[in-house]
Amino acid sequence: MIGRLNHVAIAVPDLEAAAATYRDTLGAKVSAPVDLPDHGVTTVFVELPNTKIELLLPLGDNSPIAKFLEKNASGGMHHVCYEVEDILAARDKLVEQGARILGDGEPKIGAHGKPVLFLHPKDFSGTLVEIEQV
Secondary structure (H helix, E strand, O other), X not given: XXXXXXXXEEEOOOHHHHHHHHHHHOOOEXXXXXXXXXXXXXXXXXXXXXXXXXXXXXOOOOOHHHHHHHHOOOOEEEEEEEEEOOHHHHHHHHHHOOOOEOOOOOOEEOOOOOEEEEEOHHHOOOOEEEEEEO
């Protein structure tokens, strides 16, 4: 059902500093920041030859990333994102298998302009999983 790894997301307390580390220290191509109010985050993507790293900064007080950073002040891995061909079929199969979909179960448009859903970390070895339709 899942395809390739799309990205690994890292919550950061300072987006400019984190982007500079990837760009200046590691020599990676780093995108401009993009606000995603529906998700409560500002994102930057670090382009790698085989995948991407998504740097996440809270956007607003109700951001899930703000809650994450309260517990992990220096930041850390937030989620992994896998690609799926048909997000509704994937959702239905996951629910049939007992996985819990976060939110209302309906896809939202993610940072790449494509439908995404998040899966409960307790169902995936403690890891928050995002699926994105390609």
